[in-house]
Amino acid sequence: MDLGLKDRVYIVTGATRGLGFASARELAADGAKVLITGREEETARAAAAELGPGVLGVAADNSDPAAAGRLIATAREHFGRFDGILISVGGPAPGSAAGTTDEQWQTAFESVFLGAVRLARTASAELSDGGVIGLVLSGSVYEPIGGLTISNGLRPGLAGFAKSLADEVGPRGIRVVGLLPGRIDTDRVRQLDSLSGDPQASRAGSEAGIPLRRYGQPAEFGRTAAFLLSPGASYLTGVMLPVDGGSRHGF
Numbered sequence: 355m356d357l358g359l360k361d362r363v364y365i366v367t368g369a370t371r372g373l374g375f376a377s378a379r380e381l382a383a384d385g386a387k388v389l390i391t392g393r394e395e396e397t398a399r400a401a402a403a404e405l406g407p408g409v410l411g412v413a414a415d416n417s418d419p420a421a422a423g424r425l426i427a428t429a430r431e432h433f434g435r436f437d438g439i440l441i442s443v444g445g446p447a448p449g450s451a452a453g454t455t456d457e458q459w460q461t462a463f464e465s466v467f468l469g470a471v472r473l474a475r476t477a478s479a480e481l482s483d484g485g486v487i488g489l490v491l492s493g494s495v496y497e498p499i500g501g502l503t504i505s506n507g508l509r510p511g512l513a514g515f516a517k518s519l520a521d522e523v524g525p526r527g528i529r530v531v532g533l534l535p536g537r538i539d540t541d542r543v544r545q546l547d548s549l550s551g552d553p554q555a556s557r558a559g560s561e562a563g564i565p566l567r568r569y570g571q572p573a574e575f576g577r578t579a580a581f582l583l584s585p586g587a588s589y590l591t592g593v594m595l596p597v598d599g600g601s602r603h604g605f
Contacts, residue, residue, distance in 0.1 A: 357584035360385030362437040364583060365425050367391045367416060367473065370401040372540045373490055374442035376576030382409050384580060387433040389425065416443055416469030422476035438486035438583050439477045441470045445492070445542050446504035448549060454503050467508045471515055474530070478519060483527030486583050489516050493536050493598055501549065513594050520592035529591035531582045536598025537561075539569040565600035 364381055368374040370392035378388045378401075388409045392398035395413040402411030410432050414421045429436045446462035447454075474487050481487070493499065495513045498506040513532055520530035537543055537560050550556040561567055578597050581587055596602045 357384045357580060357586050359580065359584050361387065363387045363389070363429055363433040363435045364437060365389045365391070365429055365439040365477075366442060367414065367425075367440070368442040368444055368490075369440075370394075370397045370411075372442075372444075372542060373535060373538060373572060373575050373579075374440070375401060375405075376572035377440055377442065377490075377579035378409065378576075379405055380573070380576035380580035381583065382406050384584075386580075389429045389432070391421075391425065415465070416441075416473065417464040418469075419472060421469075422473045425473075426476065426480050436477075436480060437484070438481070438488070439473060440488040440490065440579060440583060441473050442490040443470060445502070446508065448501045448546065449503055450501065451503045459504060459507075462504045462508060466504075467512060470512055474516070474519060478523050478528060478530075481523075481526075481528050484585065484588070485527070486529045486531065486587075487516075487519070487523075488530075488579060488583055489513075489532045490579070491532050491534050491594070493534050493596060493602060495532070495534050495594055496596075496602060496604065501546075516594075517592050524591055529588070531587070531590060531592075532594040533575070533579055533582065534594055534596045534598065534602075535570070535575055536596065536601045537564065537569045538575050538597070539571055543569065563601065564598070568599065570597065570599055 366378040369378045369390035378390050391414040398411030402409040443466050492509045494506045494509045516532050547553040547556040
């Protein structure tokens with residue numbers, strides 16, 4: 355399927371593995387140019403080399419206030435334009451409501467929440483008609499997930515920010531969308547399963563609660579992200595799309 359992405363330029367943060375990497379792969383496969391980021395320069399460059407010649411890997415920390423402007427400038431310098439960004443950040447540390455420390459909250463707020471806000475806010479000022487901002491959030495936007503207290507606290511706030519931003523920049527032709535992954539078969543989800551002490555039993559129990567009765571594959575998530583960022587989704591904005599095999603029971 356041609357999504358109309360040829361020669362469009364996107365930034366995908368946190369894309370050296372997992373959902374960010376899968377999304378960058380699908381964007382590049384459809385002809386887009388992609389700047390991907392990771393915390394380590396060597397890792398980012400290796401991931402970019404795996405994705406192909408139209409992908410550039412650079413080191414960036416979402417919590418760095420200067421990162422957003424630098425990434426957009428790099429994308430324009432290297433590829434000649436800037437059409438959108440997919441903000442994907444690593445999940446915050448698991449923990450209980452009573453056991454999570456102030457330090458854990460502060461660290462996660464800087465990288466997961468404020469870092470994403472800065473990236474989206476800066477991108478919105480640099481994009482023009484047809485531009486798009488995507489955020490990879492979590493099903494915790496709609497319903498708390500046991501053992502992920504920080505995510506439960508921060509992700510819904512980001513969804514609210516995204517909706518507010520969508521309303522503000524919509525008149526300029528800029529879209530803002532969110533993706534809410536459920537149990538996608540990534541290292542992060544496998545790590546969470548392992549916390550139960552019996553990963554296979556944990557996975558089987560989780561799959562039983564998914565109408566499609568299986569975990570999603572990263573490529574399935576990546577294709578969904580690529581579509582939402584593409585011109586083919588030009589009338590979709592302010593939406594939070596669950597990518598969870600039907601796990602969410604509300605509308």
